[in-house]
Amino acid sequence: MEKNQEQEITKQEKKWYEKQIGIVEVKDFVVLAFAILVALSSLLSTLVVKESGEILYLFTPNFFSNVKGAGFVTAFYFIPLIAGILFIFARFNKIYRTIAFILIVISEAFIFSFAAIVNELNESSHNLGAGPIVAGVLLSLSLLVIIRENFIENQFSVREIVEIGVLVALALVFDQVGPVIRIRAGAGSINLAMLPLFIIAFRFNFIKSWIAIGVVFGLISNQMDGYGIQTYPFDYFLGYGLSVALAAFFQKLAFPKRGASAKFHHYAFFALAISVGVIGRLLSSTISGVVLYETDFIGSLVYNGSNILPTGLITLVLLLFLYPAILVINRRFPASNE
Incomplete structure (x- = not known):
């Protein structure tokens, strides 16, 4: 009898895992896909620096740059990867989706403020390059995906x-x-x-x-x-x-x-x-x-x-x-x- 009960429990566990695997959809990976593209956008020109009429492009990631603040803000290109992974596991616990939302909002805010932060710390004149702009658009799309899911459930x-x-x-x-x-x-x-x-x-x-x-x-x-x-x-x-x-x-x-x-x-x-x-x-x-x-x-x-x-x-x-x-x-x- 105990053996039959163990077999029944094993079958129930198997069905539960199959159910969890079965509900994985393409949309669960959308935020992670956007996050990967955000990380890749860090390879684009991040800052446009004008000095004596000459335009100098600073490329990232460069965590050891002599430009103060550049390494810190660069990290926010990669934080959305954590958010993307959390979004996948949100089907197990809704709190993961909320944390993913917060991480993306903070990352977008700092990436869009890249030039302003570097200007303040270095007393220089920088403009945003293509990297932060592309990353910001991708993060905005990620937010729309998360907000859509949250509106459905809330x-x-x-x-x-x-x-x-x-x-x-x-x-x-x-x-x-x-x-x-x-x-x-x-x-x-x-x-x-x-x-x-x-x-x-x-x-x-x-x-x-x-x-x-x-x-x-x-x-x-x-x-x-x-x-x-x-x-x-x-x-x-x-x-x-x-x-x-x-x-x-x-x-x-x-x-x-x-x-x-x-x-x-x-x-x-x-x-x-x-x-x-x-x-x-x-x-x-x-x-x-x-x-x-x-x-x-x-x-x-x-x-x-x-x-x-x-x-x-x-x-x-x-x-x-x-x-x-x-x-x-x-x-x-x-x-x-x-």
Whole structure:
């Protein structure tokens, strides 16, 4: 009898493996194929340097280049290979697709900023060559593939759309109307916009949070602020969408299981999630200042920190007070994070 049970288990395992192998489709390898092409594009001219009227092409990969920053940014041509492999295994665990998405977004941001970063570090005048442009297009296509899969698996219910709509609207009111403390012209403000955005991240999974924060809130806020669409990638897409949405990964650590009471470590992870989001937004805005306004890194860090850090601290304190309410809402009205 035991032998028959072992044979039955073996048959079930065989069927399971056959099923897993059977669901592998060509589309699972699309992101990896794009990633390979991105790596190959590093062989194209990466930077165009003009010196005394002469054009000099710098070829990569060259991790040991005497041009400061060139080796660091070159690494982002190869990081998408990891994303491509993770995307293949996403059928086993959805988190792999999310990680692949994050890696590609970060890689694309740095590759497109190649010239600006090198210019800042070397006090030189570089323009993007064919390599970063080709790589950026390929990475954008990869993002479309991943986003398509995520949209298919992350459908919003009517209740979720209404809830996100209310929270995004509240964030826009806090951002544009008040309470707002203006630092100085062009230096942003201290406001409560991040408060409802973090609530979204603590209610929904990363993809839904990113769509709500980075796409819906980010695009609307970008247009209302009037700084131009060129500020969207770092200040809004990464600064809000990616950084704040990262709090979604802390949900299981920040909130106790149903029936259990919150302990100190839950509050600690809750505060850590908010801190990660605030620091991420600060770094994104700092890089934006370096890339778009050619400000030195320290100057941009101080400039943006003057409003983001106080905003983050106020948001942290208020959310700690609201923690019990968020916990109750999550238990009574759990979001569908499938």
